[in-house]
Amino acid sequence: MSYISSIRAKVGKERIFNPGVRAIILNQNGDVLLQLRIDTGYWCLPSGGVEIGETAFEALQREVFEETGLRVSRAEPMALYSGRQQQFEYPNGDQIQAFGMAFIVHQWSGIPRPDGEEGSELRFWPFDHLPEKIARIHIDVLNDFRRYSGKFILGGETPKPEELEGKSRVFCPAKNQRELVAAANQEYAKPDIHEFARQASIQETAKYTNIDNDYDPLIPFKPRLLETIAFAKNMKYKRLGLAFGVALADQAENVEKVLREHGFEVVSVKCKAGKIGENPIDANHKPKFAPEQSESMCNPVLQAMVLNNASTEFNILLGLGVGHDSLFLKYATSPCTVLVAQY
Numbered sequence: 120m121s122y123i124s125s126i127r128a129k130v131g132k133e134r135i136f137n138p139g140v141r142a143i144i145l146n147q148n149g150d151v152l153l154q155l156r157i158d159t160g161y162w163c164l165p166s167g168g169v170e171i172g173e174t175a176f177e178a179l180q181r182e183v184f185e186e187t188g189l190r191v192s193r194a195e196p197m198a199l200y201s202g203r204q205q206q207f208e209y210p211n212g213d214q215i216q217a218f219g220m221a222f223i224v225h226q227w228s229g230i231p232r233p234d235g236e237e238g239s240e241l242r243f244w245p246f247d248h249l250p251e252k253i254a255r256i257h258i259d260v261l262n263d264f265r266r267y268s269g270k271f272i273l274g275g276e277t278p279k280p281e282e283l284e285g286k287s288r289v290f291c292p293a294k295n296q297r298e299l300v301a302a303a304n305q306e307y308a309k310p311d312i313h314e315f316a317r318q319a320s321i322q323e324t325a326k327y328t329n330i331d332n333d334y335d336p337l338i339p340f341k342p343r344l345l346e347t348i349a350f351a352k353n354m355k356y357k358r359l360g361l362a363f364g365v366a367l368a369d370q371a372e373n374v375e376k377v378l379r380e381h382g383f384e385v386v387s388v389k390c391k392a393g394k395i396g397e398n399p400i401d402a403n404h405k406p407k408f409a410p411e412q413s414e415s416m417c418n419p420v421l422q423a424m425v426l427n428n429a430s431t432e433f434n435i436l437l438g439l440g441v442g443h444d445s446l447f448l449k450y451a452t453s454p455c456t457v458l459v460a461q462y
Contacts, residue, residue, distance in 0.1 A: 121168065121170060122168065122169075122170050122171050123135075123137060123168050132211075132212045132213050132214060133214060134206065134214035134215060134216055135214070135215055135216070136215070136216055137168055137215040137216065137217050137218065138168060138169045138218045138219075139166055139167055139168045139169060139178070139217055139218070139220070140166060140167065140169060140175055140178045140179040140182060140219065140220050140221075140222060141164045141166040141200075141219050141220070141221040141222070141257065141260055142164055142165040142166065142182070142183050142191070142194070142221075142222055143164060143197065143221060143222065143223045143224060143261075143264055143308075144164075144165065144183070144187070144189065144224045144227060145223075145224070145308055145309060145310075146243045147309065148243075148245070149245075149246070149305045149306065149308065149309055150243035150244055150245045150246070151164075151243065151244055151246065151249075151261065151264075152165065152187065152231060152241060152242070152243050152244075153241070153242060153243075153244055153249075153250070153253070154186060154187065154233060154237070154238035154240065154241050155233075155238055155239050155240040155242075156237060156239075156254070157237060157239050158209060158210050158211070159209070159210060159254065160252065161252045161253060161254045162244075162250045162252060162253045162254070162257075163238075163253070163254045163257050164221075164257045164260060164261075165182060165183050165186045165187050166182060166186075166219070166257075167181075167182035167185070167186070168182075175196070175220045175222075176194065176222075179191060179194055179220075179222050179224075183224070183227070186233075186234050186237055186238055187229075187231045187232065187233075187234075187238075187241055188229050188230065188231060188232040188234075189227045189228065189230075189231060190227060190228050190229050191224050191226070191227050192226040192227065192228070193224075193225045193226035194222040194223060194225060194226075195223045195225060196220060196221075196222055196271065197221045197222060197223050197263065197264065197267055197272060198220075198221045198260065198263050198267075198271065198272035198273070199218075199219070199220055199221075199271075199272070199273055199274075200217060200218070200219045200220075200221065200256065200259065200260070200274070201216075201217075201218050201219075201274070202274065203216075204256070204259070205217040205218070205219065205256055207254075207255065207256065217256060219256070221260045221263070221264075223264070223267075223308055225310045225313055225314070226310060231243075246261070246265065246301075246305060249261070264305075264308070265301040265304060265305070266300070266301060266304065267304055267308075268304065314354070315354065315454065318350060318353045318354055319350070321353065322346060322349060322350045322353070343459075344374065344377065344458060347435060347456060347458060348377075348378065348381050348383075350456075351383065351433050352381070354432075354433070356383070356432040356433045357383065357384055357432065358383070358384045358386065358429070358430065358431050358432050359378055359383045359384070359385050359386070359431060359432070359433050359434070359435060360385075360386050360387070360388075360426035360429065360431030360433070360434035360435065360451075360453065361374065361375055361378070361385055361386070361387035361434075361435050361437060362387075362388055362390075362419070362422045362423070362426065362434060362435070362436050362437070362439060362447055363387065363388075363389055363390065363436075363437040363438055363439070364389070364390045364417070364437065364438030364439050364443075364461055365389050365390050365391050366438055366461070367437055367438035367459065367461075368389060370437065370459070371387060371389070371437050371438070374435070374437060374458065375387050386425070386426060386429040386431055388421075388422045388425045388426060389422075390417040390418065390419065390422065390438075390439060390443065391416075391417065391418065392418050392421050392422055392425065393415070393418045393421050394415045395415055395416050395418060395421075417439075417440070417443050419439060419444070419446040419447040419450070420446055420447075420450050423446075423447045423449075423450035423451040423452075424450065426451065426453070427450075427451065427452045431453055432453055432454075433453060433454055434447075434451055434453055434454070434455040434456070435455070435456055435457075435458050436448075436455060436456070436457045436458060436459075437458050437459050438459055438460070438461045439461060440461040444457065444460075444461075
């Protein structure tokens with residue numbers, strides 16, 4: 120017998136506290152998984168009560184598996200819900216006041232399937248086309264997720280517009296383009312983007328020395344190359360791409376050596392790859408460094424394609440000029456960082 124069932128056997132249908140968990144499960148498109156409840160006819164997040172002896176995360180794993188067949192391996196606490204707005208009554212007359220912890224599920228496996236007892240259907244819904252009949256207390260969770268910035272939420276009530284003003288200027292996008300703020304938050308909730316942003320944030324903090332003085336003033340101490348190496352290791356990247364300008368060929372060779380010494384596989388390609396003349400881009404007007412010699416054009420598009428073809432996981436730019444770096448970034452399919460700009 121479950122904990123709630125044992126309490127019900129003693130108190131009947133009167134209102135009781137119900138400690139529980141709620142799961143925000145997203146697919147690769149950022150759509151949220153909802154189940155259609157058999158008893159109420161409303162769409163809800165996968166959710167349920169915490170049993171005696173369970174942690175909140177263990178309850179989350181159990182409830183999600185029971186209701187959806189999915190296995191949760193990593194989740195982030197987002198909000199704690201309590202108060203009168205969490206009171207409701209089931210169709211059978213049972214009254215509760217929920218005390219619920221909402222989690223953003225970042226890693227899960229399996230194929231969703233309804234249990235046929237609590238839910239009759241499971242479906243991923245885009246946030247801009249959610250169903251009309253959603254359980255009231257779960258609407259709060261979905262609204263909070265739209266504005267979630269990484270700071271734990273207490274209460275779960277959607278703030279009034281004036282409460283979001285803060286010290287923002289009239290032209291602040293957080294004030295005037297809140298739909299974009301919500302869309303950005305949805306992107307950060309995607310597992311791959313969330314982890315990339317999380318590691319970037321960790322790396323940002325780790326490069327300063329004066330933590331005890333509240334980072335005032337900011338004193339960076341870690342060279343950019345070591346910072347890049349640390350980030351790549353934290354992301355568990357194995358194969359790195361190095362796109363470099365020919366003027367920094369010697370430096371590129373040294374960088375590649377350092378990267379290999381740190382255990383990375385490196386695929387490098389210089390800017391003059393392909394030995395293509397300037398004619399394809401009609402650059403006859405351009406002054407040559409050595410007018411008496413033929414000169415190959417910089418080929419950032421080919422550089423990006425070579426690294427794409429090599430399936431590099433993270434690309435490092437070294438000495439690509441303005442415009443050439445832009446073309447490389449446009450055509451590269453993996454995340455990129457700039458180690459050194461062209462001088």
